[in-house]
Every structure is written in C-alpha cells, then in structure tokens.
Amino acid sequence: MLRGGITSLACSDEVGRGALCGPVTVGMVVVTETTRTAPQGVRDSKLLTAEARRRLVPRIQRWAAPYAVGHASPAEIDEFGIIAGLRLAGHRAMAQLSVLPDTVLLDGNHDYLTSPEQGTLLGPPVVVETVPPVVTMIKADLRCAAVAAASILAKTARDQIMVELADEHPEYGWAVNKGYSAPEHIAALAEHGPSPHHRMSWRLPGTYSPWGEGAGDAPLAVPADALDGDEVVETLL
Numbered sequence: 001m002l003r004g005g006i007t008s009l010a011c012s013d014e015v016g017r018g019a020l021c022g023p024v025t026v027g028m029v030v031v032t033e034t035t036r037t038a039p040q041g042v043r044d045s046k047l048l049t050a051e052a053r054r055r056l057v058p059r060i061q062r063w064a065a066p067y068a069v070g071h072a073s074p075a076e077i078d079e080f081g082i083i084a085g086l087r088l089a090g091h092r093a094m095a096q097l098s099v100l101p102d103t104v105l106l107d108g109n110h111d112y113l114t115s116p117e118q119g120t121l122l123g124p125p126v127v128v129e130t131v132p133p134v135v136t137m138i139k140a141d142l143r144c145a146a147v148a149a150a151s152i153l154a155k156t157a158r159d160q161i162m163v164e165l166a167d168e169h170p171e172y173g174w175a176v177n178k179g180y181s182a183p184e185h186i187a188a189l190a191e192h193g194p195s196p197h198h199r200m201s202w203r204l205p206g207t208y209s210p211w212g213e214g215a216g217d218a219p220l221a222v223p224a225d226a227l228d229g230d231e232v233v234e235t236l237l
Contacts, residue, residue: 008032010094010101010132011146012113014086015045015155019179020189020205021172021198022162023071024082026089027154029064030101031146038145039063045141045151053156060149067150068096069157072124078201080124086112091127103133107140107147169195181205 009031016024039059041052048056061067070092072085080088090113094104104113111134115126140147159178166174171192173184179197189198190206198204 006102008099008101008103009146010097010104011140011144011150012090012093012104013045013107013141013147013151013154014089014112015151016158016179017082017086019199020181020185020202021074021195022165022174022179023073023158024077024085024089025069025071025154025158025161026086026093027067027069027150027152027157028090028093028097028104029060029067029146029150029153030097030099031064035064035146038149042145042149042152043142044148045155048152050159053152053159056149056152057156060152064146064149066097066099067153068093069153070094070096071158071161074197074199076124077199083110083112084124087115088124088127091131094128094131100130101132103135104131105140105144105147106134106136107138107151109136109138111136165197169197 010028011031012026012028014024014026016022039056041048041056042060045053070089072089072092076088077085094100094113106113113134114131137143137147141151142148162174162178166172172179172188172195173182176182177185179185186205189204194200194204194207
C-alpha cells in the first residue's frame with residue numbers, strides 16, 4: 001500500500017454504523033515502510049470470535065504504534081447524522097495519533113473523514129484542522145491487514161462499551177447483540193421503549209417514531225446511509 005512517495009499510511013475502519021444504539025467507533029493504525037508483517041491471525045474483525053479479537057489487541061498495539069480509537073455518541077449521531085458522526089469519531093481517532101500520516105485509507109467507498117466545505121453542510125466542530133489525503137477501498141478489511149487490525153481495535157473497544165452499558169440496561173441484551181437489531185433487542189424496545197443510549201432520530205423498531213404513528217414498525221430501522229450489510233454478522237459474534 002505504500003507507493004508513490006507515501007511513507008506513512010493510517011489504515012482505518014469503523015464499527016457500529018448500523019447499530020440501533022451506542023456509539024459509532026473508528027479505529028486507526030499507522031504503518032510505514034519499516035512496519036513488519038501483521039501478527040498472525042489478524043483478519044476482518046467480523047470473521048473472528050470475541051475472544052480471538054481480545055487476544056489480538058495487545059499484539060496489534062505492539063505491532064502498529066501509533067494506533068487510536070475514536071467514538072461519536074448517540075446524541076451526536078442524532079444531532080449531526082451518521083456520516084458526520086463517523087467523521088467526528090475518525091477525527092477523534094486521528095487527533096490521538098502521535099504522527100500525522102501522509103494518507104488515510106478508509107474501508108468502503110465513501111470518504112466520511114474529509115470535512116465538507118464550510119457552509120455546505122451543518123455538522124460537528126472539526127477536531128482535526130488538516131486531514132491528509134484520503135483514499136477508499138471496498139472490502140479493505142479483507143484485502144489489507146492493517147485495515148483489519150484497525151477493525152479489531154474498533155470493534156473490541158465498542159463491544160466493551162456496550163457490555164458495560166448492558167449492566168445498566170440488561171433488558172436489551174446488549175452484552176450479546178452489542179446494540180444491533182437482534183430479535184431480543186427489538187422485543188425489548190417494544191416492551192420497554194428506548195433507553196438514553198438509543199439513537200432517537202432513527203426509526204427504532206417497535207417504538208413511537210417522530211415520523212408518524214406506526215413508522216417505528218417499518219422494516220427500515222436505520223437511515224439508508226447507515227446500512228452496512230457486513231455488520232449484520234456482528235449480532236452473532
């Protein structure tokens with residue numbers, strides 16, 4: 001991946017985009033021309049068990065420093081939208097890096113990291129004034145070990161948050177489903193309504209919706225720009 005004069009590359013992936021509650025999280029790891037081969041077992045976080053991910057975290061942190069994880073809260077997602085939330089989480093991750101990389105590689109086909117021109121869109125305050133050039137790659141978490149490593153850091157960090165929140169709200173099953181639209185989560189929403197950690201601007205299944213009576217029962221539970229088919233697997237891991 002280090003071509004065309006690039007000496008440092010921040011590889012990034014996000015998790016939680018399609019969840020009904022909790023933060024959206026972005027992980028980053030920086031690799032250079034001196035970075036060694038990734039630790040054995042590193043692959044897309046959705047292909048690993050939770051225990052395998054936890055074992056890999058310290059190995060990734062030793063292998064690819066600098067690294068960072070950033071979050072955007074449900075309240076921020078409600079206020080600014082999911083794409084701006086991704087940008088905010090990504091900026092927070094980048095702000096923690098001890099070096100500014102030459103380029104950032106994002107998984108997917110959309111550059112959510114670069115801020116829109118001032119005045120074009122309302123959004124959260126810019127955390128990082130200067131964002132390096134961004135390149136995107138579809139299925140980068142399968143094609144690039146460093147992006148896979150970033151996804152492991154991000155998912156492990158977000159999962160831990162959801163497990164801790166599950167102690168406060170055990171009725172939603174977050175310790176298992178991590179805030180995604182698993183059947184027990186949807187049933188709990190219908191019975192108990194949303195918690196303060198749910199994304200209230202979304203059409204949460206089984207709940208009252210500001211879009212009108214019964215809108216919460218519509219099949220689409222999340223905004224179209226939050227859909228990520230790969231994350232369906234995350235409710236099982």
